[in-house]
Amino acid sequence: MKRGAAYAVGIDLGTTHSALAYLPLGEERAAPRVLGIPQLVHPGEVADRPLLPSYLYLPHAAELADEALRLPWTPPGPAPREVVGELARAQGALTPIRLVSSAKSWLCHPTLDRRAASLPVGSPEEVPRISPLDASARYLAHLRAAWDAEVAKGDPALALDRQAVTLTVPASFDAVARELTVEAARQAGLSEPVLLEEPQAALYAWVEAMGDGWRKLVQVGDLILVVDVGGGTTDFSLIAVVDRDGELGLERVAVGDHLLLGGDNMDLALAHRLQQKLADAGKTIDRWQLLALTHGARQAKELLFADRARMSVPVTIPGRGSSLMGGALRVELTRGELNSTLVDGFLPRVDVTARPAAQRRAALTTLGLPYASDPAITRQLAAFLSRQREALDASSAPVPRLSGKAFLHPTALLFNGGVMKAAELEERVREVVAGWVAAEGGAAPRALPGVDLDLAVAKGAASYGRVRGGRGIRIRGGTARAYYVGVETAAPAVPGLPPPVEALCVAPMGMEEGTAAELPRRELGLVVGEPARFRFFASSLRRDDRVGAVVEREAELEELPPIETTLPAASGEAGQVVPVALRAHVTELGTLELEAADAQGRAWRVEFNLRAAEQPQA
Secondary structure, eight states: OOTTOSEEEEEEEOSSEEEEEEEETTOTTOOOEEOOEEEEEETTEEEEESOEEOOEEOOOTTTSOGGGGOOTTOOSSSOOSOEESHHHHHHHHHOGGGEEOOHHHHHTOSSSOTTSOOBSTTOOTTSOOBOHHHHHHHHHHHHHHHHIIIIITTOGGGSGGGSEEEEEEOTTOOHHHHHHHHHHHHHTTOOSOEEEEHHHHHHHHHHHHHGGGHHHHOOTTOEEEEEEEOSSOEEEEEEEEEEETTEEEEEEEEEOOOBOOSHHHHHHHHHHHHHHHHHHTTOOOOHHHHHHHHHHHHHHHHHHHHOTTOOEEEEEEOOSSSOTTTTOEEEEEEHHHHIIIIIHHHSOOOOTTOOOOOOOOOSSOOSOOOOOSOOOHHHHHHHHHHHHHHHHHTSOOSSOOOTTOSSOOOSEEEEESGGGGSHHHHHHHHHHHHHHHHHTTOOOOEEOOOOOTTTHHHHHHHHHHHHHTTOSOOEEOOOSSEEEEEEEOOOOOBTTBOOOEEEEEEEOTTOOTTEEEEOOOOOEEEEESSEEEEOEEEESSOOSOOTTOEESOGGGSEEOOOEEEEOOOSSSOTTEEEEEEEEEEEOTTSOEEEEEEOTTSOEEEEETTSSOOOOOBO
């Protein structure tokens, strides 16, 4: 807990929307409040909104005057030539080549240089570009400026950087994406944010909303499945209700793989459905018009889901001629098309034995996000529950043992993410999971009373800030994955075969924040003074590997992006191999560090952050 903080602040840095909630640390029973975020809603018009759309628009110099871009905190002089929030989203629907979207998904792209100015992808050369890291930092900087203007009001002690800030990330974010999120926060002027998994934040919000009554809604032995479908990602988490010295406790026992599957995919699917309708009417559109159609489809989707009595919504996109109005194209999205595309397409009724289809990829492909190969969320969920049953059955995790059953049986469901606001989508998930459980003789899981799905993560993150101060129930769990470093083994050279690599466990699954683990002594050498490549691996299934355990087949693990850096040689020649011992540390912020120390006390630190390592320290 940050010393002297007056507020616990929770920030949901979302793929499509961001939000900020807070509560005073001096009031034990205070409920989280949501900050109304000032933002441009029309050129020259600022209004408060509970959500900040996570979009950044880069207008042409002749498109919007400086005065139209001013915010309450904009200093005198030329205004920044960028727009964040509601106006950015609206302008981008008209001119998508200048719109940055899904920065959070790009931030966790496994092969992209996330510091390179690459967004908007595929835009013409005359359009300025920005990196996923910088775009994320801009959204956070907007939230910081809004807080400082609306809450701090010039009081340095109330500035956002002086508060206990919790920043949420998908549970499936790996160590690199977590570190990059912290870096974006620091770039935005937030020096010590703490990371929290979004499904856990949702459960904290639920506990906060239920008050003391949450203990009457669950019992020891319950297994809560959190289904979190947001704008860009789908996360599954399992949280067990346990007995802690006679009191109810909560422990996160499993996290699913990182799935780039969410509202963005759904909007694009609807856009392709509407594109086909236009084609059937003899009208063709280019890829930039398809982007505009995608934004229009999202708006139509939200209107239809919000009003079940409405049967269709018109979608209009600009034409390609000089007369935008005269060349505009119009198409209708009907409720039948919405349900068949989204409910049946993304949440089909499948058996629990169904598995995601692996699509064969072409040798050459355009640069894009690594979306899930199978858009069927129910197939992804079936695979998650089945894989985790095998992994948890062989562990000491506090989950019911289901001998002869094909998958873990959740006893309660908690929904999160803006996508799940649609009653039709929530109902289909409940129906499918209940059918799976019933087929194996179990009772249908009950749905936990809902909270505001748009704001639950931000509110839960604020509540977590108070829990970190020692007040309230804390969800235990530690790291969601086990982490490994690749160690090249000494072996005779064989033409055409690289040296074999062992994966050495440096941080077991469940390692708590603020703890360190020293690996058992073994003969390890660290190459210093010349470029070196570190290979890292992770697993969300290997629960029982302890620090120092060796996995000889690294193919069983998920390989993370490598870190290439030069560790300085304090003495001796470049390329020297120094005998070292390894030590891992999960920081209080929730990031992972790896340190190699020699017999003289010198230490080299390598963080999972794709940056150069620090200088050796005595």
